[in-house]
Amino acid sequence: MAKDNKKLVEAITSMDVDFAQWYTDVVKKAELIDYSAVKGCMIIRPAGYAIWENIQKELDRRFKETGVENVYMPLFIPESLLEKEKDHVEGFAPEVAWVTYGGLNPLPERLCVRPTSETLFCDFYKNIIHSYRDLPKVYNQWCSVVRWEKETRPFLRSREFLWQEGHTAHATAEEAEQRTIQMLNLYADFCEEVLAMPVIRGRKTEKEKFAGAEATYTIEALMHDGKALQSGTSHNFGDGFAKAFGVQYTDKDNKLQYVHQTSWGMTTRLIGAIIMVHGDDSGLVLPPRIAPVQAMVIPIQQYKDGVMDAAKSVCERLGKVCRAKLDDSDKSPGWKFSEQEMRGIPVRIELGPKDIEAGKCVVVRRDTREKIEVALEDLEQKIPEILETIQKEMFERAKAHRDAHIWDAHNYEELKDIAANKPGFIRGMWCEDQACEDKIKEELAVTSRCIPFHDQEQISGTCVCCGRPAHKLVYWGKAY
């Protein structure tokens, strides 16, 4: 058993030794992804895709409760359409993939593979929105997008990734702003309630906002290594795109008005976040609410009479109250334990001849390794309780870790010191001059993550960079 264990675990670098390597090891060994024949594009394997399916299911349910309708837009955008909004094309043109041939013939106009679909939605909305009666439009699509990144990492930054992109059109600026914030809050609640991942909600600076947006809102999470991860964004476009594309409607007074638009997205990057917030040196640790398998039943001495039958019966009973699976392969129990741990399955249920005789089993929590004896007759009641406890405690631990890694910087010296020595978020006042943001980024490799909504404390009266008067608290950090 010890030998088995070693074999699988040996392959993982410790996160304290090399966090980046640890991450790469986990995504491979937990069989979440494989590399593909196309550089920078990944294969999402069953264990990884099942997590995405659970994310989709839960997010989609929450979307639909707010009136979102799903659509599917084309994969391609003609170059002339991409170019209609100036800031937008400047932001995206350098990193798109271009289709130039259809079959054996060169295309009359290049098509880019969508990096995001604002331009397509605008062109569509222009055709279907005529009157105030046609508003609002609250559409979303689940699809893949392509951005030709130079440096790639599985889930975090790949040339193709899966996401959802919501695109809405409203009669008024107020309604658009409300929807932008509503979706950001939906994202934040989802991350905290389902992924057990605390996030900071705030607004991006002008420098960091989305190409073409009036305002970009973001949720920022802290990874185990102290780096920030932008986990979801929601953009208010005002009527900028509407003017560029001519998306107008007739209001109740029969006057032509431009619509106000928003867009918002979350991606497979969330799987990277789950790994880096909750994982440990034995591999993945999945929050129960998102885990494809929540309880793995592992028989001990499975060739003894009655053991496999008892394990099957336990798995069947559990299947009614959670997502349970039986490992009935011919591997050793120790090997099965290591695999369950590597894959981050929230609990395993060990069941051997002596347990069966005593009418109990041993439940081992993946997150704390705590062993809990549970009477077999109590299984249906206890396992869901244990899963809920794990979910709650995983959030609390992640929050405690995050809160223990937020540092205040009152001047440039402090900022420099923290940036060099203390991984985590840095709170620092900002004068709102982009020059300071640029300098901090260039000299300290630290970017403004957001201007938070909820703790706009005046920790000092002066900019952390230039010392001039400052009224905005900003969260700074190194980021993925």
Added chain:
Amino acid sequence: MAKDNKKLVEAITSMDVDFAQWYTDVVKKAELIDYSAVKGCMIIRPAGYAIWENIQKELDRRFKETGVENVYMPLFIPESLLEKEKDHVEGFAPEVAWVTYGGLNPLPERLCVRPTSETLFCDFYKNIIHSYRDLPKVYNQWCSVVRWEKETRPFLRSREFLWQEGHTAHATAEEAEQRTIQMLNLYADFCEEVLAMPVIRGRKTEKEKFAGAEATYTIEALMHDGKALQSGTSHNFGDGFAKAFGVQYTDKDNKLQYVHQTSWGMTTRLIGAIIMVHGDDSGLVLPPRIAPVQAMVIPIQQYKDGVMDAAKSVCERLGKVCRAKLDDSDKSPGWKFSEQEMRGIPVRIELGPKDIEAGKCVVVRRDTREKIEVALEDLEQKIPEILETIQKEMFERAKAHRDAHIWDAHNYEELKDIAANKPGFIRGMWCEDQACEDKIKEELAVTSRCIPFHDQEQISGTCVCCGRPAHKLVYWGKAY
């Protein structure tokens, strides 16, 4: 009311006058699709996408019951990978879209946008399959694919379409054949049970089989106009791809063996099939099991006291037993009726002041226009019953129509006459010489649809084309 009705309906061409135009009118007026800025690519609107979501949900559930696991493979295939299997590349290369630039830089190797993913799966399987313990692999993905078609029609043939593609690898030829047939039967059952669409199961001829396959099985449905629609296919590749890509495993005797592979797919084309099998001159008619909204509650004299409240209460109660919706817009009832009919919602529930007083409502079936008085207290029981009746009768009607359009041809004269004058399937014996198939296609625009599994009757002893001895019964037809 009559005037309203006319307005919406006027816009549709009658199916007897011009079936192709009727089809185009329905997909547009029922708001299933819109045309996009990219020629040949469509926008799937909420009413269309919701049908696809229901297809996905039900198919995916059935897949998973047979052990299918979902994955996601890259959108792009390097040219050198596409070229590894000779027949396959010959079949697909002329109709793929090529990416030649990533950002501002030309790519070192062209990438095609996947037209299908056999080659990617082979390359993946080569990396993850080593021993007999790694088999079988039964993977599937839901995605979009691109084929640069010259002539396009919404859902039926578009340059991009949505589908699922299953790709499996097995230790033995027998197991691969079993899986191929299993999935074809799953498709057929789905079409008949859920889409109320009868299908003929059979094998494609050598000429019509998939590029690179040893055998292609198909389900063929008959559209209202008498043309056939290939509705799902399942391919057995034998070990051809495995040999081209070197996908091998070590068997129990420690010998290297090639795997045996299959693939199978269904597409958004099914939405076209639903339209053309069930639709009528008032628009779409959706089978209840696939309808996003099954019952539309329409208040009559909705501004009278109590009417809207009663309608809301009816809708809420129905929401517990079916997918119900209330049309509380300020349109007239007649307009609402026309919309409900155009969108193919299986039943509408008319509820006015007199109905409320009498404790009843009027249920109108979309398929037969039959009006059924239902006591309000019986709603939860009656509506699901009516929906089941509709589902059953829609299948029976489609089957009766299909069976009334199957003609037997015993020689070339008969074949020619039927092809020219009688829309439908033609049963005719075939000598298995491709020259006959070619001649029939060229002269009569009729193709072999399949060699059916289930009614291999010897309707004559000689080939319908050349008169030589023949033992195979073939279904022939004009096809989409």
